[in-house]
Amino acid sequence: MKKVNIGGVPEHFNLPWYLTLKDGEYKAENINLRWHDYHGGTGAMCKALRNKEIDLAVILTEGIIKDIIDGNPSKIVQTFVQTPLIWGIHVAANASFKTIEDIKGTRAAISRFGSGSHLMAYINAENNNWDLQNDLNFEVIKNLDGAVKGLTNGDADYFMWEKFTTKPLVDDGTFRRIGNCPTPWPCFVIAATEEFIENNPEELKTILNIINNTTSDFKNIPSIDKTIANRYEQKLEDVQEWLSITEWSQSLIDEDTVMKTQKELLALNIIPEIAKFKTLTHKV
Incomplete structure (x- = not known):
């Protein structure tokens, strides 16, 4: 069984990962996916990707773009949450x-x-x-x-x-x-280390297929609002508001969005230059 480490923040956006792990969907495909909570957020996950502590991360768009330009050997493989944070x-x-x-x-x-x-x-x-x-x-x-x-x-x-x-x-x-x-862009993307992309293309495709099947139907899961409210100790009406304004994605971030994000970061002196789309992304 192939062991794969993935990191993310312990927040309601990532409940689809918890559900698919709980249902044993990755194990059924011979993948031992291990989830790691990163309370320190994007900066902590960028470091973990660089140190090869994790193979994948569900991470803020602007943070991973900045870190790839700064030398992180990773690529964006998909948008996870399409709507702004x-x-x-x-x-x-x-x-x-x-x-x-x-x-x-x-x-x-x-x-x-x-x-x-x-x-x-x-x-x-x-x-x-x-x-x-x-x-x-x-x-x-x-x-x-x-x-x-x-x-x-x-x-x-x-x-x-x-x-x-x-x-x-x-x-x-x-x-x-x-x-x-x-945020002026989609908030969360899935990033993978270049090493993982190169050595495990089939496993990567399988993991994305499983999570995409869940996110595409996430809002229709019976009582999902109550599940989120209980698990994350939030008021039901807040969860319902959040669900109404949140959309997941099952495709790669587009070139225009990546350019818009980079132009914003460059104007703020957060990145030193604009990188090519292919430098930042990988189409699975």
Whole structure:
């Protein structure tokens, strides 16, 4: 049986992986797929792909594009979630900040440099016409638990993370959300190391076929909203709202989207150059 390691964030987007693993669908095809949770998000997964700790990752589009350009020997093999990610902009519940303008020039809590929370702070700054040199400051907090500690203790001032994942922390009075910032592109892609693509083309195709069969029908699974609410400790109405605005994909990201993403990252000085589509992607 072929052992394959895959990484992702422990969030509701990735429930289709859990369901297919629970049903033994990969084992039936002689693949021992092992899921690894990455609480540190995109930056942690980029490192794991580079170190060959994982073969595949379900990862933020902008983060993996940046890291491949920076030398990560991996490629995007498919879009996973087609719709944008809605990033909530959070402050401590008792903080004096009331609007996005209030946090201009303050310290953004980020999981690590090169992570989604880091890159989206730039997108938010650009959306609000801030000075990217002077109005952005960063405090590395590693993960969501670190953000709770950092904002509560006053070590950082605001934190950007997926809106629905952080909603329970808003509901219980830990955070206050002062705004939203959607990604200007599809949010999650599936990336694989070049070594895995080259040596295991059939296994890769099989894994994608299995997950795509589940995501294409995901919203029609009976009581899926209740399953998500229970598993991720979220309110049913929040899950229903999230399901209504989320679309999965079963195909490779298109060239125009990759170019648009890169142009945005280049304008923000996050990447040094525009890479060719073939450098960043592999069609299975």
